Amino acid sequence: MKNFLNEFKKFAMRGNVIDMAVGIIIGAAFGKIVTSLVEDVMMPPIGLLMGKVDFSDLKIVLTDDVAIRYGTFINALISFVIVAFAVFLLIQSINKLQEKMTAKDAAAEAAEPTTKTCPYCYSEISIHATRCPHCTSELNKE
Numbered sequence: 001m002k003n004f005l006n007e008f009k010k011f012a013m014r015g016n017v018i019d020m021a022v023g024i025i026i027g028a029a030f031g032k033i034v035t036s037l038v039e040d041v042m043m044p045p046i047g048l049l050m051g052k053v054d055f056s057d058l059k060i061v062l063t064d065d066v067a068i069r070y071g072t073f074i075n076a077l078i079s080f081v082i083v084a085f086a087v088f089l090l091i092q093s094i095n096k097l098q099e100k101m102t103a104k105d106a107a108a109e110a111a112e113p114t115t116k117t118c119p120y121c122y123s124e125i126s127i128h129a130t131r132c133p134h135c136t137s138e139l140n141k142e
Ligand SMILES: [Zn+2]
Pocket: 118, 119, 120, 121, 122, 123, 132, 133, 134, 135, 136, 137
């Protein structure tokens, strides 16, 4: 049992597990907000325009207790599209940020090298050296 707890602790303490948990919690909260946005804010005026239709009430009644509630399904579909679009925007902005950062790194790397490798002893030496400080070989100016 103790072993199991230790394993679980190791698993839970890994950074990505915590990140994932935060993501799921935020995602669930965000999903609720979008659901409310669709059902409580967006659909009532649209329903009004379509002739006072309440989307969550739209259904095909089969028997007294059974109905196909396609209005609720439409609400869920619209919620999904909004969530998918928000996630798309989020991922796009993260990708752009990452691209910018890697471009910056590449630019920093491409900037003037400050060292070169001695062709005789393969030590790293100053780019301006005319004589290797390690093996004292004379170096040709490049
Ligand atoms: Zn050398």
